[in-house]
Amino acid sequence: MDTSELHSIKALLDSRATRSLINWDFVHLKGINTQTLSHNIPVFNVNSSPNEAGQISKVVDILFHYKTHSKRMLLAVSRLRKQSLIVRGTLGEAPSHTTV
Numbered sequence: 138m139d140t141s142e143l144h145s146i147k148a149l150l151d152s153r154a155t156r157s158l159i160n161w162d163f164v165h166l167k168g169i170n171t172q173t174l175s176h177n178i179p180v181f182n183v184n185s186s187p188n189e190a191g192q193i194s195k196v197v198d199i200l201f202h203y204k205t206h207s208k209r210m211l212l213a214v215s216r217l218r219k220q221s222l223i224v225r226g227t228l229g230e231a232p233s234h235t236t237v
Contacts (some may be wrong), residue, residue: 140170146221157210159197160217163172170193171214178213190216 177192
């Protein structure tokens with residue numbers, strides 16, 4: 138459900154990331170609605186070992202705004218250690234605010 142709430146968040150922009158992720162703690166703190174996946178997505182470290190955060194079972198539908206650019210994204214919800222948000226992309230796509 139679209140709540141049209143506006144949240145500011147700092148993001149790590151990573152052109153090598155395989156998917157964009159948002160921290161479960163941020164989602165929970167802000168009360169952002171999640172969607173449960175029909176099948177969990179396994180997460181692996183660079184050395185092919187299973188990630189300690191476990192599998193991804195939820196996503197959030199987000200609309201990013203950066204200057205005059207907007208982009209709708211489906212973010213995987215995971216337990217990130219240091220970042221609230223990891224965005225797969227380049228500097229030309231960097232978000233500054235999110236609407237959920």
